[in-house]
Amino acid sequence: xxxxxxxxxxxxxxxxxxxxxxxxxxxAIFFFLLVHVLDTSLVRLSPEAYNAVVSTYKTPLVxxxxxxxxxxxxxxxxxxxxxxxxxxxxxxxKYQNVMFWVVVVVALIAFAGFAPRHLIHVFHLG
Amino acid sequence: xxVVIEQPRSPRSRKAANWEKYGWMYMRxxxxxxxxxxxxxxxxxxxxxxxxxxxxxxxVGGKWSNPFWQVWDGLxxxxxxxxxxxxxxxxxxDYTSREGVRKTLNIALWGICAVLVVLGTLVxxxxxxxxxxxxxxxxxxxxxxx
Numbered sequence: 001x002x003x004x005x006x007x008x009x010x011x012x013x014x015x016x017x018x019x020x021x022x023x024x025x026x027x028a029i030f031f032f033l034l035v036h037v038l039d040t041s042l043v044r045l046s047p048e049a050y051n052a053v054v055s056t057y058k059t060p061l062v063x064x065x066x067x068x069x070x071x072x073x074x075x076x077x078x079x080x081x082x083x084x085x086x087x088x089x090x091x092x093x094k095y096q097n098v099m100f101w102v103v104v105v106v107a108l109i110a111f112a113g114f115a116p117r118h119l120i121h122v123f124h125l126g
Numbered sequence: 127x128x129v130v131i132e133q134p135r136s137p138r139s140r141k142a143a144n145w146e147k148y149g150w151m152y153m154r155x156x157x158x159x160x161x162x163x164x165x166x167x168x169x170x171x172x173x174x175x176x177x178x179x180x181x182x183x184x185x186v187g188g189k190w191s192n193p194f195w196q197v198w199d200g201l202x203x204x205x206x207x208x209x210x211x212x213x214x215x216x217x218x219x220d221y222t223s224r225e226g227v228r229k230t231l232n233i234a235l236w237g238i239c240a241v242l243v244v245l246g247t248l249v250x251x252x253x254x255x256x257x258x259x260x261x262x263x264x265x266x267x268x269x270x271x272x
Contacts, residue, residue, distance in 0.1 A: 023217065026210070026213050027213075027214070027217065029210065030210035030211075030213065030214055033206055033207065033210055034238065034242065037203065037207070037242045037245065037246045038242075038245075040186070040246070040249070041245055041246065041249045043183060043186050043187070043190075043249065043253060044248075044249045044252065044253055046257070046259060046260065047182075047183035047184075047257070047260040047261065047264035047265065048260075048261070048264065050182070050183045050186070051182050051183050051264060054181055054182060057178060057181065058178055058179060058181075063178065066172070066178065070168065070172070073164060073168070077157075077160070077161045077164065077165070078161075080157045080158075080161065081157075081158070081161060083154075083157075084154050084157065084158060087154065088154075114168075114172070114173065117173065117177065118172060118177060118178065121176060121177040121178050121179045122178060122179075124179075126176075
């Protein structure tokens with residue numbers, strides 16, 4: 001009977017999952033960036049064209065998508081700072097696990113600050 | 127084409143510039159700047175004032191008549207697109223097994239990156255906040271047509 005893999009410092013732990021999340025959020029942000037450069041470029045065409053496209057960003061569905069985008073950006077940005085600290089700070093490797101949870105908590109606090117305000121704007125509750 | 131893995135601990139050949147190292151350094155340097163640029167962008171556009179509700183042509187026109195925001199957004203455009211494209215290149219290199227597929231995807235990625243960087247830069251530099259063809263009520267308040 002095959003035995004379960006013994007596991008390593010990395011596999012199945014914070015090191016691996018933080019990397020997986022960094023990749024997924026990175027790809028999502030990249031594709032948004034492509035669209036965002038194109039939609040913003042419409043200001044060069046005409047005020048009507050830009051306003052028409054940007055009004056879709058104010059619909060409930062896309063408004064909720066923006067929450068996901070901001071969450072992805074918060075995680076990717078803060079975990080990126082963690083990666084820089086792991087690479088350049090003497091004690092970075094020692095504290096990589098704690099730093100991951102600091103990233104999660106700070107991202108959640110920032111998200112909790114942003115989400116209600118954004119939802120008020122999207123759903124005209126203000 | 128099969129993947130060639132170098133003998134461990136073999137000395138690096140000194141012939142070519144180490145582009146992977148420069149890429150690695152670029153991701154960290156641009157990433158640190160982008161944290162500041164994008165958090166500032168999200169704060170002014172999605173948090174301050176009316177947030178997403180206030181975004182329209184007049185809002186962008188007001189921002190880009192100020193060189194400060196032109197430089198801010200121009201920097202963000204270049205740094206973020208190259209950062210994102212290089213990240214996608216890493217992912218393509220990780221998950222493609224056929225050399226032809228890998229090369230094609232990477233050429234497509236850098237092609238898209240170049241087109242968007244040029245487009246975005248031209249838009250920021252040649253943008254007119256008070257276009258003659260624009261309906262007065264959609265223009266920023268400082269335009270003579272208003």
